[in-house]
Amino acid sequence: MTGAALIDLDCERAWLRDLGRAFGGALLFGLPLLMTMEMWEAGAAMGPGRQLAFLALSVPLLWGLSYYAGFSNGGGVVSDGLDVAVALAVGFITAAMLLVLFGVIQWGDPAGEVAGRLMLQAAPAAMGALLARRQLAGGDDKDDGDEDKASYPGELFLMAAGALFLALNMAPTEEMELIAYKASPLQILGLMTLSVTLMHLIVYAAGFAGQEEHGRPVAAFFHFTLPGYAIALLVGLFVMWTFGRVADQGLAELVSVVLVLGFPAAIGAAAARLLV
Structure with missing residues (x-):
């Protein structure tokens, strides 16, 4: 196997490791909210205006978290944007899977209620995904220099x-x-x-x-x-x-x-x- 192929393989393994940590962080941070009845009700009652306002606050918040403690070791605006997109995807997937398994989201539920529940739950789960490298990584994987750049x-x-x-x-x-x-x-x-x-x-x-x-x-x-x-x-x-x-x-x-x-x-x- 050539050196370039080995580098690509190492990058894929590192990306899968970071993705696994992201799901672990989403579960760790999001589980208390995912199993709270008041969060289900609040999500279902959220109107479109509050959903958009919550999303408008969440995206720049996640972007900033990605800058300071993204779950991957990349840097720059593009890398931070990719971290945010992946974290949101992880948050929505985690929330959707568990809420379906809990019976909170069922087939035939109004689309607005489903969207509100997922949006309200996905944002904190995405925060956990972004913080996963700090909280779940071993000592060799943590980039301690990030702490001083705030x-x-x-x-x-x-x-x-x-x-x-x-x-x-x-x-x-x-x-x-x-x-x-x-x-x-x-x-x-x-x-x-x-x-x-x-x-x-x-x-x-x-x-x-x-x-x-x-x-x-x-x-x-x-x-x-x-x-x-x-x-x-x-x-x-x-x-x-x-x-x-x-x-x-x-x-x-x-x-x-x-x-x-x-x-x-x-x-x-x-x-x-x-x-x-």
Whole structure:
């Protein structure tokens, strides 16, 4: 066998290995959502407008994740675009296969409901596919140099991605609204304080880019923690709108629910650097 043929064979094996990891990451990240009844109902209830808005947010988010932690080792715009396309395909295939096996999607279901369920489930599964190289690869396959290429806007982007992932896991459940209903304003304030405190501890411990320049927790608090918490709240509000929960809430109730959802979203935002 010639050297060129051996190189092609190695490339094919590497691609199949990356594809296998992508399916593993999609399953690992997507399974909690795929087996959640509220996600099935939310997907079926999504109108075309919210489906398009969710897709419009998901694609650039996945593109950014591909840049920082794509499941293949390629680089550049074309490679990142291919990673996104493959990740979305993996997400849709994983979601469709499992939802059919679970009996959630059946023959004869309205096309709009099927599309909403698949779209809502495929995006987080695609996130898992893109993060598979970081989480499932062996030490020799990980490209540790990627961790240092995130600029300050890039770090905030990664925070948004982490916030979205955990917010998607929590937002469909009725417990978010129940907690907001049962908690007093003082308890909501305490939850906000806890959210910011834990977020700051995780952010500072995770070693976000740029901290080496100042090395001071107070500077990191204003540079990363407060902007990150604001991003987490905005992500929580968007997710609530995606699930159609905004129109049914009064202003005070909506603020309480978003602040409750901001707790897991803030943890996800702070932990994003640990995942990517």
